Amino acid sequence: MRVRILAAGKPALAYAKSGVEEYLKRLGRYGSYELDYLKAGDSATVSAALLERSAGNFRIAMDERGEVLGTQAWADKFASLEMRGDVKAVSFLIGASDGHTEELRRTCDAVWSLSRLTMQHELALVVLLEQLYRVATLRRGEPYHR
Numbered sequence: 388m389r390v391r392i393l394a395a396g397k398p399a400l401a402y403a404k405s406g407v408e409e410y411l412k413r414l415g416r417y418g419s420y421e422l423d424y425l426k427a428g429d430s431a432t433v434s435a436a437l438l439e440r441s442a443g444n445f446r447i448a449m450d451e452r453g454e455v456l457g458t459q460a461w462a463d464k465f466a467s468l469e470m471r472g473d474v475k476a477v478s479f480l481i482g483a484s485d486g487h488t489e490e491l492r493r494t495c496d497a498v499w500s501l502s503r504l505t506m507q508h509e510l511a512l513v514v515l516l517e518q519l520y521r522v523a524t525l526r527r528g529e530p531y532h533r
């Protein structure tokens with residue numbers, strides 16, 4: 388199963404650039420992880436572009452209003468998506484400064500939250516990548532997650 392991350396706007400902050408680079412490099416050892424950036428803009432434009440670029444994928448909107456799950460629950464959800472057979476790719480959608488539209492949240496297959504805190508979108512991207520890495524190591528029985 389391909390894992391895609393679609394984010395609005397390339398990181399400009401140094402810590403985010405290096406965090407993204409670090410976790411993508413690590414994830415490369417665990418499967419197919421692709422990060423694509425879309426042009427940042429207003430909520431409606433970005434949400435429409437995120438939906439268009441993720442068409443046909445199992446879409447997970449990253450949003451502070453979403454379901455808050457633990458790391459083991461993320462791993463279990465990944466396992467059940469892989470078992471389904473009809474899911475070839477899952478796309479995680481990160482919005483721009485104004486967040487996602489209500490329509491995007493309704494259209495996605497799931498809405499997950501990284502916490503109830505509102506994070507700057509570059510920070511949310513780094514946290515998402517670290518969790519994906521954590522889940523990948525957990526599923527391989529490696530000791531990173533403890």
Ligand SMILES: C[S@@+](CC[C@H](N)C(=O)[O-])C[C@H]1O[C@@H](n2cnc3c(N)ncnc32)[C@H](O)[C@@H]1O
Binds near residue numbers: 449451484502504509
């Ligand atoms: C600055 S936030 C947008 C805040 C906006 N006021 C809203 O209502 O969503 C930019 C993006 O970062 C991501 N994000 C920020 N905090 C998050 C959290 N706690 N959980 C998941 N994603 C988050 C979301 O994808 C969000 O669209």
